[in-house]
Amino acid sequence: MSRGLVSIVGAGPGDPELITVKALKRIQSADVILYDRLVNDQLLAEAREGTLRIYCGKAPGLHAMTQEMIGRILAAHAAEGKQVVRLKGGDPFIFGRGGEEAIVLAQAGIPFEVIPGITSAVGTSASSFIPLTHRGVASSFACVTGTGSDGNVSSVRWDLLAHSVDTLVIYMGISQLPQIQQALLYHGKNGCTPAALIERGTTSQERIITGTLAELHSLALSQNVSNPALIMIGEAVRVREQVIQLQLAANTSLTG
Template sequence: MGKVWLVGAGPGDAGLFTLKGADVLEKADVVVYDSLVGQGILTRIPPDARLINVGKRAGHHMMPQNMINQVLADEAKKGNRVVRLKGGDPFLFGRGGEELELLTKEGVPYEVVPGVTSPISVPAYNGIPVTHRDFCSSVHIITGHKRQGMEYDIDFKALVHTKGTLVFLMGLTAMEDICKGLMEAGMDPDMPAAVLSKGTTAGQRRVIATISTLKKESDRQKIKTPAIIVVGKVCTLSEDFAWYEKLPLAGWKILVTRPRENISRTAAKLREKGAEVLELPSISISPLEDQSRLQEAFAKLNTYDWLVFTSPAGVEVFWRELGKKKVDIRCLGSVKIAAIGEGTKKKLLERGIYADFVPSVYDGDTLGKELASLLTGKEKILIPRAMLGNKTLVEELEKTGASVEDVPTYETDYQNCPLIDEKKEFEEGSIDMVVFTSASTVKGFVKSTNGLDYSRVRAACIGKQTKAAADAYGMQTYMSEKATIDSLIELVETLKRSEEKWN
């Protein structure tokens, strides 16, 4: 017997996904997910997990609820770790209770992982505290969804008498009825109200009005779902308390294409600046099964003058193989070490190794030329790196007369995420910028977006080689001043400021 976890994915911002939710999702065999789960969460689903899309949105279900309940039970009975991934919180209008009824009846074990819920978080991202002792002492969460052809089963008079903040979920299409019901129940037509669309994401928008004018203002500004309605005096605080849109990258959705093992730091730095980040690794690093050439080099490590690393992945694979073969690291005592850039340098530092040489520009051409200037021509050099590495590096070193052993230790595979249609995202203008950290990430991106008009793609690139790769496909390219992640993020900030200046 397996087990089912009901996991709340939160309102959209991947940073609001709970630590426990992320841990459970990482170990999933089967993921049953809804349409309202944020893209940033969907990209965290393990590549080997089996996916079942039940596509639930208000009024549109790909699979009836009773079938969803049975799928959860059946998959767990097969011995699987089943994650039922829901937008928001499983128990707040998420029908989690109905799913647990069947699991309990059939004796299937389960756990519930609560999620950050939109009636609290979305107003917070819009500068609206749902309670404030100067305005109200309660908050009430109501579903704005009603069954077709039926009247609301809502006691509007009771809600008005609470004098608290009212939050209506799934109420955009019923906004006129909701506002009318509240006014007929005695609410002041000038009561402040807000409609908040796509909260916590780059597409976040809000309209502040009154309950008598909210429908007209929402229509005028073409507000779209998903959206929530907030009614109460606290809505007047949004102008003073709004903070999210003041972040330097707020309103931008950025695609990050680094290998999965390197992507989190880049994504975290962009999120700190307010961007919505879509983490879609376009390449993956796979150590070669046959490491015989590297193992031959291990037997004579102390004979090399230089050990050259051209990527963090090269460092990872090298040290992994050292451990497997139980090679004593002290044999590197007289060997000088070169690193292509800051990322590689940091990987070495994690192992207590300080690079003897880092080029002024972090690319293979510069590494080759500048390292060559330090050689006498009698050196023996080992370069453990990707199967398809920069040829200029070796050529520059060999010009000096040095003996260079170029040893492939890993290969780069291209990949894409089946849950996100990257091509469609760009065609609809949903993504403002893509970040490339190597030429191989450009090639991986192109492979996963076959047929896209690349002139629509704005690309922030690290280094000349990465920019050249993007230029070759006709992208709108920009290059960071330095080949570092911090410099790349500074470039993205500069581009956004420039766009705001001209708009």
């Protein structure tokens, strides 16, 4: 029997309409879909009747299956000649472990492809009116994880990030927010630097909470911010307020 194909697919940041055309076609033609926790149900509904759907999501401290098991399932179904979709939130190669799955498939001689998706930093930047770069304000940005593979605060170089990047986007950082905030302040990041917490970005449940770096932890507690959420830090956060004020002024002039 000829071998099938595994498509490692990015489902985008949450809004199902932000998926790519190519990714949607793969979902609609799949025999098997292995999907993660943050994949929108509307995308799964696009699959054909009879498509096997396998949940393999990971929540903090609770994994439906190991990464090794996911790799074995992908390879086994593809070896049977099936069209397999590995559906991941955001982009599979940005904090999505897509590279690990590509290595497993390559080692097993399984044909595969990678279909990119809009990562959360890009999607929530647009939906919240906070640009990652902005002329005269931010000419660089970095995306980092706030939680390491051991479940503790990430070992990224906070000392360097405090000064070398204009806009800092932190994935998986809410549980480690006190330590992240302390590290950036300790290494000289100004506590008055604008910052934002974006919960469930691009979806109808999106919440955007803005303040300063020094206020981030207290804001997260008072507003009961929970995952999935991104942390954005940098002067570009001010653009959101500027855009909103201009919109209000324009609407007032039109209705007045």
